[in-house]
Amino acid sequence: MPITKVALAGASGQVGAAVLTKLLAAGFQVTALTRAAGRVQARPGVTEVVVDFGDRAALAAALAGHHAVVATTAGQSAEAQILLADAAADAGVTRFVPSDFGSDLDDPESRALPVFADKIK
Secondary structure, eight states: OOOOEEEEETTTSHHHHHHHHHHHHTTOEEEEEESSTTOSOOOTTEEEEEOOTTOHHHHHHHHTTOSEEEEOOOSOOHHHHHHHHHHHHHTTOOEEEOOOTTOOTTSHHHHTSGGGHHHHO
16 A cells, blocks of 8 residues: 555654655645644645644544654653554554654763663663
């Protein structure tokens, strides 16, 4: 099945906004998952859906019918991203791109940073 419908978590952030632009340019239908309405600029090809990122069932409902999820959330714990991935699986989503941008966890100095503690577990 071709991937045409993509859910994007973190679309209003610096990385997410750039990813959103590229997804739209590539012709994908994008659902921007946000915590509050009005976080993503309205434009053709984007549907903004407000979700509770701590509610697996609500996330799964929002992800139903999507082919892929791209997570561009920054500063969230690994548990939050695992919850999103589990909700995607519950919804039958077949592709999940995690938010691991810039994480060189083989570097001892990076491993020592508190922000990566959950990822090192």
